[in-house]
Amino acid sequence: SQTIHQWPATLVQPVGSPLSLECTVEGTSNPNLYWYRQAAGRGLQLLFYSVGIGQISSEVPQNLSASRPQDRQFILSSKKLLLSDSGFYLCAWTRLWGTAGANVLTFGAGSRLTVL
Amino acid sequence: RKEVEQDPGPFNVPEGATVAFNCTYSNSASQSFFWYRQDCRKEPKLLMSVYSSGNEDGRFTAQLNRASQYISLLIRDSKLSDSATYLCVVNMRGGSQGNLIFGKGTKLSVKP
Numbered sequence: 001s002q003t004i005h006q007w008p009a010t011l012v013q014p015v016g017s018p019l020s021l022e023c024t025v026e027g028t029s030n031p032n033l034y035w036y037r038q039a040a041g042r043g044l045q046l047l048f049y050s051v052g053i054g055q056i057s058s059e060v061p062q063n064l065s066a067s068r069p070q071d072r073q074f075i076l077s078s079k080k081l082l083l084s085d086s087g088f089y090l091c092a093w094t095r096l097w098g099t100a101g102a103n104v105l106t107f108g109a110g111s112r113l114t115v116l
Numbered sequence: 117r118k119e120v121e122q123d124p125g126p127f128n129v130p131e132g133a134t135v136a137f138n139c140t141y142s143n144s145a146s147q148s149f150f151w152y153r154q155d156c157r158k159e160p161k162l163l164m165s166v167y168s169s170g171n172e173d174g175r176f177t178a179q180l181n182r183a184s185q186y187i188s189l190l191i192r193d194s195k196l197s198d199s200a201t202y203l204c205v206v207n208m209r210g211g212s213q214g215n216l217i218f219g220k221g222t223k224l225s226v227k228p
Binding site: 036041042043044046088090103104105106107108109110112 | 120148150152157158159160161162165203205207215216217218219220221
């Protein structure tokens with residue numbers, strides 16, 4: 001069966017510090033990978049998605065970046081955090097587009113970031 | 117008009133009640149629709165997909181109205197464990213990858 005791991009679960013960072021959140025998927029190959037953010041009182045916002053190694057699409061301009069160095073690894077980074085970066089970050093995967101269930105998102109447990 | 121809109125609630129209902137949520141979407145080309153459930157401080161989890169003909173899973177019934185561009189979720193015989201936020205999800209590009217848009221969610225609280 002497929003599993004998705006995301007870490008760290010919780011972090012508190014000062015403004016201006018760097019960020020690295022990591023996500024890995026097991027039990028599948030060629031997944032589509034996603035980073036979402038859920039800020040307090042707001043819906044889930046798609047930040048990035050990737051259909052393959054090195055392929056990143058950005059949905060919202062911001063001071064965050066994403067990378068996919070391996071097929072089942074997705075990393076969210078920032079060089080300098082802003083207060084507005086606080087939120088609940090969720091990694092998710094779907095099957096390859098065109099296959100059964102390709103629109104069904106499975107989320108990791110999330111990383112709760114507080115920027116002070 | 118927002119892409120996906122939901123009544124934020126909260127819906128406070130007694131155990132055993134029937135409750136219904138609606139969700140409207142703006143893109144008539146949307147092809148895929150889902151309901152997710154999110155418990156407090158947890159990740160969203162798929163509750164059910166929504167099919168054109170409507171579908172049922174136990175106490176949960178989902179329906180799609182393409183003409184009016186809304187989907188609905190009906191929960192019968194509410195349980196305490198149904199308390200959660202219910203998220204409406206729509207694929208907004210009629211099939212393109214990476215554009216699953218979430219509503220802000222409807223909060224349900226089932227009381228004894």
